[in-house]
Amino acid sequence: MQLPGDVAEVLETSYREVNVQVPLRRDDGSLLVAQGYRVQHNGARGPYKGGLRYHPEADLQEIRALAALMTWKTALLDLPFGGAKGGIQVDPTQLSARELQSLTRTFALSLSHVLGAYRDIPAPDVNTNAQVMAWFMDAYSSRHGYTPAAVTGKPVELGGAPGREPATGRGLVYVVSAAARRWGWDLAGRRVVIEGFGNVGSWVAREFAALGARVIAVSDVHGGVFNDTGLDVAGLVDAVARGGSVRDADVAFTPISGEELLTLDCDVLVPAALGGSITAANATSINASVVAEGANHPVTPDADSILADRGVRVIPDILANGGGVTGSYFEWTQNIQQFQWREERFNTELRDRLERAHTAVAEYAESNGCTYRLAAYAIALGRVGSAVRTRGYI
Ligand SMILES: NC(=O)C1=CN([C@@H]2O[C@H](COP(=O)(O)OP(=O)(O)OC[C@H]3O[C@@H](n4cnc5c(N)ncnc54)[C@H](OP(=O)(O)O)[C@@H]3O)[C@@H](O)[C@H]2O)C=CC1
Numbered sequence: 001m002q003l004p005g006d007v008a009e010v011l012e013t014s015y016r017e018v019n020v021q022v023p024l025r026r027d028d029g030s031l032l033v034a035q036g037y038r039v040q041h042n043g044a045r046g047p048y049k050g051g052l053r054y055h056p057e058a059d060l061q062e063i064r065a066l067a068a069l070m071t072w073k074t075a076l077l078d079l080p081f082g083g084a085k086g087g088i089q090v091d092p093t094q095l096s097a098r099e100l101q102s103l104t105r106t107f108a109l110s111l112s113h114v115l116g117a118y119r120d121i122p123a124p125d126v127n128t129n130a131q132v133m134a135w136f137m138d139a140y141s142s143r144h145g146y147t148p149a150a151v152t153g154k155p156v157e158l159g160g161a162p163g164r165e166p167a168t169g170r171g172l173v174y175v176v177s178a179a180a181r182r183w184g185w186d187l188a189g190r191r192v193v194i195e196g197f198g199n200v201g202s203w204v205a206r207e208f209a210a211l212g213a214r215v216i217a218v219s220d221v222h223g224g225v226f227n228d229t230g231l232d233v234a235g236l237v238d239a240v241a242r243g244g245s246v247r248d249a250d251v252a253f254t255p256i257s258g259e260e261l262l263t264l265d266c267d268v269l270v271p272a273a274l275g276g277s278i279t280a281a282n283a284t285s286i287n288a289s290v291v292a293e294g295a296n297h298p299v300t301p302d303a304d305s306i307l308a309d310r311g312v313r314v315i316p317d318i319l320a321n322g323g324g325v326t327g328s329y330f331e332w333t334q335n336i337q338q339f340q341w342r343e344e345r346f347n348t349e350l351r352d353r354l355e356r357a358h359t360a361v362a363e364y365a366e367s368n369g370c371t372y373r374l375a376a377y378a379i380a381l382g383r384v385g386s387a388v389r390t391r392g393y394i
């Protein structure tokens with residue numbers, strides 16, 4: 001794409017990286033001092049936008065990488081946002097509900113000077129959910145006045161958009177369906193494997209099952225479950241809603257390891273857990289026709305080349321999981337206007353935006369003979385580069 005050198009130089013680093021101390025008085029009286037981050041990568045196209053992750057591996061390097069991905073994602077989806085990501089390096093599974101709320105409020109207050117509805121708008125990511133966003137919004141509002149548009153992914157009764165919670169997984173299935181139509185595939189009866197069964201993975205499973213595809217394996221941190229004739233997705237969802245693992249589900253399955261799951265013979269493999277699960281070490285063992293990236297950067301660059309050489313089609317994260325931030329965009333605009341769409345309208349608009357982005361990527365890839373990932377990056381970087389120059393940043 002011949003990105004000019006000065007544009008590349010400014011996009012290689014983040015605009016602002018905030019590192020805050022997040023002290024928490026534990027229920028037992030001891031003190032935990034966690035590190036919190038918000039990285040604002042680029043805001044040329046609009047306010048910074050991106051999720052908050054609570055995870056022991058959420059360090060500055062990881063958050064920085066995820067923030068840059070948000071810049072490309074919002075540009076590819078043509079949303080009026082830049083890219084950011086944040087998080088706390090902590091294991092939330094070890095915290096009580098009171099501790100989680102306290103940690104979230106302290107974090108929100110320490111970041112509040114760089115956030116805001118027209119500055120930077122957080123949302124949920126790994127181990128954060130609508131309840132965490134409600135606490136975050138409440139803490140932010142205590143300092144700035146009631147501001148629902150400062151955070152997305154909120155509970156529906158607090159200005160959340162009906163449809164935002166399923167939007168990432170549902171959007172991925174809209175994108176795969178659009179690609180399948182282009183390739184002349186019928187998704188009914190196709191074998192689907194999903195790594196991760198949280199917000200994204202569980203909605204991918206529900207939406208594929210609703211289309212008549214066969215979800216043959218899913219996993220969480222405790223391992224995987226496999227059934228060649230198709231898993232009972234509703235039963236898996238019930239088990240997780242009760243606070244258990246997919247392994248606790250009262251459905252027919254054979255236990256498998258997370259590593260085995262990735263190598264199963266399938267039509268569509270959806271990594272929907274953390275980054276870096278498909279590497280040069282296991283890319284030669286992937287037995288999927290298509291890898292649709294629900295997670296952010298689940299395929300390392302080395303693995304990406306191996307998959308491309310082997311003819312495995314990869315639908316990149318910035319397209320495949322773009323339904324989440326697109327849904328957040330709908331929520332943000334509705335909060336600003338004090339208005340709410342019904343979920344049917346939300347889904348129609350979501351599908352339309354994702355299909356348009358998919359068509360742009362597919363056409364670019366076909367006319368330039370490149371992968372979907374390169375096409376998606378070329379489109380996104382072109383848009384960000386143009387905004388950087390037009391706004392006079394450089
Ligand atoms: N939420 C959103 O709107 C968006 C999320 N994403 C990306 O999607 C991915 C998943 O996010 P989300 O669903 O929100 O997060 P959740 O916290 O809801 O779920 C994460 C899931 O991944 C599982 N998991 C974690 N580590 C592993 C592992 N090593 N092997 C197998 N499973 C594992 C978790 O298991 P357990 O429950 O047992 O811990 C859980 O099932 C992330 O990469 C995120 O950045 C991308 C776009 C938007």
Ligand SMILES: O=C(O)CCC(=O)C(=O)O
Nearest residue numbers: 050051123125324325328
């Ligand atoms: O909804 C959002 O604003 C961001 C979601 C997110 O973090 C992501 O797409 O990775």
